[in-house]
Amino acid sequence: MAMAPSLLQRRLIVVTGKGGVGKTTIAGAVGLLAASQGRRTLILDGSGASSRLRELFGADSHPDEDRPGEPAALAERLWSMSIEPDGALLEWMQELAGRAPARLLATKSSFQYFAAAAPGAKELVTMVKIFRLAGESSPYDLVVLDAPATGHALAMLDSPQTFASIARVGPVAAQAEAVRSMLTDPDRTGYLAVAQAGEMSVTETLELRAALAERIGVELSTVIVNATMHRRFTGEEMSRIESLRGQGPLSAQVRIGHAAAAAAQAAHERTRFQHGQLKRLRQAGLTVLQVPFLFQADLDLPALTRIAERLDGHI
Ligand SMILES: Nc1ncnc2c1ncn2[C@@H]1O[C@H](COP(=O)(O)OP(=O)(O)OP(=O)(O)O)[C@@H](O)[C@H]1O
Ligand SMILES: [Mg+2]
Structure with missing residues (x-):
């Protein structure tokens, strides 16, 4: 079997x-x-994170790039764009029904009516848009979908199945089938989960994996466990703790020594606990990649670059 x-x-x-x-x-x-490897990449924001992305990339200073539904440049070969369900619906209706009725239909109330009348329709329209951006005739080589939180993401991903129960034939059914076949094709689509090394987060990740398998029929292969702590203090930190011991009156020395030992112990316990949580994921057969907690107030491009380097060769 081909990998x-x-x-x-x-x-x-x-x-x-x-x-x-x-x-x-x-x-x-x-x-x-991906962009650093030469792929023209679009990060699609499915959860209103576009401004946050531009902030991360330090690309915040171009107000005219702040148009929803329009790509904004983040870096060389890298763009971000927010998904606009209303805009996507208008485009979609224009194609299916022609211009005039589309304008008539794509008002807020008709959109809500349509979405309520056809479960999964709103999500499906969004998925059709994503399908096109990730398709062969797209100007992008790769789309990275920053999906909304789990429940909504699953509703988006299984919208082709949901919709199939309403429309089995016709152009919409054909689109649903095209989306479904892309999402379930491991040559075209991959699934990455982000988790943290806590008990709840790991349990939810295992549930997400089961839901992806049962509802969408796809395999979650990789989990990125974000913001993990180092296993031990660095040598430099230990020697700083050591040097504190030599200063001040004896009582202070003792107190500092105790405090340092307690802190070291707490950190050790925490990393041990995190280690156990990572093990739960590995034992479930998942590939686990760790991204360390970065000690800085606001993440920026150098921080993202560090994370990217960490993932390089593993995804
Ligand atoms: N490895 C890390 N080290 C330090 N801080 C981090 C790390 N990863 C994320 N953060 C911080 O955690 C916060 C949440 O991160 P982020 O916005 O990427 O989460 P999210 O899952 O997209 O959240 P939402 O569900 O709200 O969209 C941000 O303030 C971010 O800077
Ligand atoms: Mg987000």
Whole structure:
């Protein structure tokens, strides 16, 4: 059996995971890595993170690039764009029904009516748009989808199946089938989960993997465990702790010594616990990549570059 290509060689990488675990950060680093390897890459923002991405890349200073539905340049060969469900619906209706009725139909209330009448329709329209951006005739080689938090992401990904229960024939059914076949083709689409090394986050990641398999019929191969702590203090930190011991009166020395020991112990316990959580993922057969917690107030391009270097050769 032929091996699926590495994630970066595919057309679409879906970055999933719970809210706040670092999806946008990881999507940015993955995009940066792909672009550095020569692939024209679009990071698609499915959760309103475009301004956050531009901030990360220090590309925030171009207000005219702040148009939803329009790509904004982040770096060489790298762009971001937010997904606009209303805009996507208008485009979609224009194609299916012609210009005048489309304008008539694509009002907010008709959109809501349409979405309510046809479960999965809103998500499907969004997926059709993503399908095109990741398709053969797209100007991009790769789309990295910074997906919304798990529940909504799954609703987007299984919209072709959901919609198939309503429309089995016709142009919409054909589109749904095209989307479904892209999402389930390991040559074209890969799935990356972002998690943190906590018990809840790991349990949710295992549930996400099961849901992807059952509902979409795809395999989650790689989990990026973000913001993990180092296993031990560095030598430099240890010697700084050591040097503190020589200063001040004896009582202070003793107290500092105790405090340092307690801190070291706490850090050790924490990394041990994290290690156990990583093991749960590995034992479930998942490939686990660790991205360390970066000690800086705001992540920036050098920080993203570090994360990208960390992932290089592994995805
Ligand atoms: N490895 C890391 N080290 C330090 N801080 C990090 C790391 N990864 C992410 N962060 C910080 O954690 C916060 C959340 O990250 P991010 O916005 O990428 O998460 P998210 O999963 O996209 O969140 P949301 O679900 O809200 O979209 C940000 O402030 C980010 O700077
Ligand atoms: Mg985000």
